[in-house]
Structure formats: structure tokens, C-alpha cells
Amino acid sequence: MGLLGTTVPGRAIIRFMGHANPPPSVAVTQANQRFPSPCGLACGVDLSAQAVSAISLFGFGLIEVGPVGCHTTHPPDTDATHWRGTALAIPNAVVAGSVAELSTRLQTNAFRNGVTVVARLALVEDMTPAQIDKVCKHLDDSLDGYSVPLDLDHPDTTGAFLQALNNDHRLLLGIVTPQQLQESGSNLAAFLDQSLLDGVIIEGGIDSSGQRGLVGVEVIEQIIKAVRSVAVDDREWLLITSGGIEQPVDAMELLDAGADLVLVDSGFATAGPGIPKRINNNVQASQRIPALKTQCPDDTPFGHRSWFWSFLLGLSLTMGGIAAVILGWTRVLLPYDEEFLGMLRDEICGINDQLLPFMSHDRVTLAGTMLSLGPLYLALAWFGDRRGMHWARSVVLTSAFTGFLSFFLFLGFGYFDPFHAFIAAILFQFITLCFHSTQQQNYVAEFDLHNSAT
Secondary structure (H helix, E strand, C coil): CCCHCHHHHHHHHHHHHHHHCCCHHCCEEECECCCCCCEEEECCCCCCCCCHHHHHCCCCEEEEEEEEEECCCCCCCCCHHHHCCCCEEEEECCCCHHHHHHHHHHCCCCCCCCCEEEEEECCCCCHHHHHHHHHHHHHHHHEEEEEEECCCCHHCCCCCHHHCCCCCCHHHHHHHHHHHHHHHHHHHHHHCCCCCCEEEECCCCCCCCCEEEEEEEEHHHHHHHHHHHHCCCCCCCCEEEECCCCHHHHHHHHHHCCCEECCCCCHHHHHCCCCHHHHHHHHHHHHHCCCCCCCCCCCHHHHCCHHHHHHHHHHHHHHHHHHHHHHHCCCCCHHHHHHHCCCCCHHHHHHCHHHHHHHHHHCCCCCCHHHHHHHHHHHHHHHHHEEEEEEEEHHHHHHHHHHHHHHHHHHCCCCCCHHHHHCCCCCCCHHHHCCCCCCCCCCCCCCCCCCEEE
16 A cells, blocks of 8 residues: 555555545534544554555545654563454554654655644653654654643643644644543643643543553443543634544544544454545535435536536447447448458358358447446446546546547557547547536435444
């Protein structure tokens, strides 16, 4: 994925296969920040920031890389056997390699698709503000901000760290657990009142040994309770949750409780990489935007609706297929075919009486292809593109442009088929008008809240 994300053709493949760009209506704007999606990816999944460019095309609004350590730290030895069948354990290990290497990887993944990228800093007790500043100098040009675990029991030390990180150009998020909020929530409020933080990440799904990735109803309920304890209507800071999400319904419950964004960790593996797209679709559906009833915007001129031209393309292919069947069953050869061969139809039959039946088979085979593609394009245009499904339009465009290239096979052989050229010229206009249409792709899926049991 990292290799695909760093090249234009690779990103085109990801876009074509996924169609996961979030719809504009689900974007989140808070604390002077805009996120294209309310769903983010928590740290530990792309630990070393090797595939940030690729992951940014999955439908996320925020990507958290790391944790990034300022000292040489080895991942702790963990025993995840008790997690089997429950969730995917994500140890709180720091990124392998130096901060400079991480900066290089982030620069390689410079394409972000409008997604905010932050790094989690793994602070340690003996760390000084000067060390923090040194790390930030390496990473500032490659990141949009940082997330920092907060020690609410030692507000003076934590405040000094935040002062060293705080500036007007980088997003700064503090990470707390529900237990910390319950015990020392007032210290967090003090940091927010002093504008030392742009937002808070409430991290749940942590077991007693500090491993992340726990999911389930109890985890979600715990995080929801923590969100409601700090959520206020007039706040000017970001409220983000991390962990616990196993399926879209979990994310919807957290967003309904008051969270601005939700970060997925182990759920990205257990539910599959399509979970951010599913969450975005559910958020859009919850906004009560007409889904299947709205075919395309009323202010779009009819001639600029892509589905109309792709529908005409499918209709023309179907009619052409019927004409090819009739030709294959009757005359088989057209006059310009005889002129190209320099032989009349009867002379061809005299060479071998199986030639015309073979050519008839060839004509009907072509007709079969046209009669397969025609109804397929009609269905994609009417049931897909007309409802704003981006993938349906992409399928028609990709398939049609590939088909038009076959015309050059005739020219390469030195044979120009006037009838084929006439039909191709008409159909090419349809597909070009479809490509240049201004119809917006605004399909809203129906609710898809739960993972498949299979």
C-alpha cells in the first residue's frame, strides 16, 4: 500500500477500487480545523507512517501515526494470548527507527488527500522541553499536529510539556483515558481553559497491561460516558474518541454522544479497510438527505447529467448489437468488405464453403459482446450513475474508453471499416459528454450499521 500511495498510477488504482472519498456533507469543522470525515485512524496501525498517502484515500479525516519516542525505546514484551477471539492487540510500542527516518517517510508520503496527519508523542518522565523541541523541528514540516498522552496527576510537568509543544501553527491534542477523566477531570479543564490544547482524545479499549484494541459494548459504553462528562455545546475545542470501534454502529453511538471525530484502531483490521467508508455513509444517511429518491440535483441542466449520456451509450450498443445479429444471419458481408477483398460474395463461397458460416459466427460473436455491454451500461446508468454512485460512472467510462481502443486494431491491419467508424464516432461523443458532465456524485447509501455475521 505504501508503494501504491506514493505514485499517481497507484493512487488511481486505490481510488478506482475503493471509491472511498468521503462525501462533502460529512466534513467536520471545529476549533478552526476542517476534517473531510468524522472517522480517523488511530496510531499503531501505520506505526512508521509507511502508507499515509494510501490510507488517506480510504475515507479518513484524521490519521495518527506513531507513537514517536524521543529516546531509543524497544517495544515491550506483551502476551496477547488472552485477547484471542476478542480483539486485535495493539501494543503501545514506539516507532522503529529515528525521528529523522520518520520525517523522511512522511515526506515521501507527502500526498494527504486533504486529511490531517498528527503524530503521537510518547513522552517519558525525564524528557525535557528542549528534547521535545528538537523532535518537533524534525517533524513540523511533515505534520499537521501532535497528540500527547496527558498525566493529569502531575499537571505542572504536563503543562510544561504542553507549553513546549504549543504554537499557533500545529494542532495539539491531549490524550486521556475515561479513568483519568473520572479521577482528575478538573486538571484537563484547566489545560483547555488556558488554551494549551486544541482538543482532547478520549482513548478507550485499553486492558490492564496497557495494550490497546479492546472492543465490545462495555468499552463503547465506557467511552460514551466519558464523552458526555466533558461535552458542552459551546466548546471551541475538538472532542475525539479513540478505540473500541468494531463496526459502524459503535462509531454512530459515539458521534451521537457528542464526539466530533472517532478514531478506529483494531476495528480497521477486524472489520476490514472499508469501515471508514461505511461510517461516512451512515453519517450521511443520518443527516436525512434523500438517498434513493434524489436522482441528481435539480439545478443540473439535463444535458450535463452524466447518466443520460451513458444511458444513450448503452442504448446505442444494444441497437447496434441487434443490427449485427441481423447482418450475421443474413448477408454477412457488406459491399465495402467485398471491395476490400477484391472478390464478390459468390467467389468467396467458391474458395471454401465454410468461410461465410465462419464470418457469420464472427459477426454474431461481436453482437453478443455488444448485447452484453449495452444492457450493462443501461443498468449502470439508470440504477447507479443516476443516483450519484461514483463507481458506476467510473465503470462505464473505463470500459468504454478501453473498447474504443479496439478500433485501432482495424487500422493496424490496414482495413478501414466505414460502418464501424461511423458508429464509433457517435458513441465516442456520448462517452465524452458523459466524462465532461457537471452532475455531482452525491449518492447516500442506506444504513449499514453492523458487520456481516459471516
